[in-house]
Amino acid sequence: MSKILLVEARLHLRDGASLLFTIALPLMLLVFLGRAAGPAFPALMVMLSVLTLSFTVLPTVLATYRHQGVLRRMSTTPVSPLRVLAVQLLINLVVAVVSTGLLMAFGPGLPRNLPGFLLVFVLGTAALMAMGLVIAALAPNGKAAPTIGSAVMFPLMFVSGMWVPREYLPEVVRVIGDYSVAGPFARALGDTWVGQAPHLPHLLVLAVGLVVSGALAVRVFRWE
């Protein structure tokens, strides 16, 4: 297990574009825009990192591995390709944590409601990565995966108020956003960042999103 983790981690570090979009970009946006953008802005940058990992980085790697036969090749050895999946999820989670840590270190410090923030972070990241697994399963190859992922991710960013603050969105978009997993994730991260308790309905949407996407991913995931 440790060797797969080591090798996959090295491969991840060799992917400069992914590190740029999941760690450097959110951090730079925070450093350059943070002061003007409001107190919950670091939480939005956390979400940007988690969304990018879940909808582009993770599905691309897994769809490529499946399409090129990396998973098939592994299934001829005594080690199950399930380990690659587990290791990929772990690595993407670690990158999300590192990115979030850097946002705290170079931003305005820790979230005011740290336990609440951590709960929301773990639940929401798990739900979004489960959605990413579904995309990895549906994408025919590694080139299609980021395209499909982006086609899902950008609307999610919009309805969750990343481009335009939520209060300026039309009512119907706000309602869609409230059930989109990404929307409640953004709001709960923001709430806990400024010291409030996470709202129960937000946590419920995240939990339901995790269960539904997780079950769907298990059903549709293909090894070859």
Next chain:
Amino acid sequence: MDMKVIEVANLRKRYGDHVAVDDVSFAVAEGEIFGVLGPNGAGKTTTVECVAGLRTPSGGTIRVGGHDPVGDRAAVRRILGVQLQSAALPDKIKVWEALDLFASFYPDPADWRALLDTVGLSAKRNTPFAKLSGGQRQRLSVALALVGRPRVAVLDELTTGLDPQARRDTWDLVERVRADGVTIVLVTHFMEEAERLCDRVALISSGRVVALDTPDALIGGAGAAQRVRFRPSAPVEEALLLAVPGVTGVVRNGEQVTVTGSGDLAPAVTLALAERRIVPAGLHIERATLEDVFLSLTGRSLT
């Protein structure tokens, strides 16, 4: 009898309405290079995928070292090293990392540094997979199939897409691996490759085994004609040549005589000529190939 390390009996595999493998039976003896030869789409890859436990057969039985590949996956994966036709590695993984990683999957792996030397990739140990040539990728693939010290290595379409030099290098590698005591199942649609490497060959067409024997026996066998062409140093009667065992026809073309037949044709003909003190000048032997055997058995071409 030889120890059978793989036994396949009446294997059948269907995908919906499509029957990929209809009825395939063969046994592979410990230490041999066994060829599975047939055109694309004959069911070769499906057969070895069933042997490797990657697919569940629709019918028949398979035993690898006495184990069922589906029921006892773990045991079969320790015995079998598999090089798959369409299985790559991540683009950015380095040669040594791939070997080191795959070695970690097995309880008692080979020393991958020595293996790297065997396949001639020591100079490429730090090269990422994406930067390797086709031949280098195939050799790495063979090394990965061997890193778990398998008793049997399954090599699927090993030399497809390689240039002639890389192909010959890969053949040498296969022979060296066998010399180390590894049984090899070689899946191919190149008759030349099967003739050169295999101790025994199963010819597969439309999901069935149409013939199974040594390449020599297949070529010498039914319907596979050979031709011997020469210019006799003295006139020779047709009756003399037709009396030689195995000869089926004699054709004269000016000074040149062409004898067709089967079996050990060339030695038999030259011996009969020598008894009359006739020297066959410009002796030319046209042996049938496995391609001809396949064509005569199935009416179809291999490629």
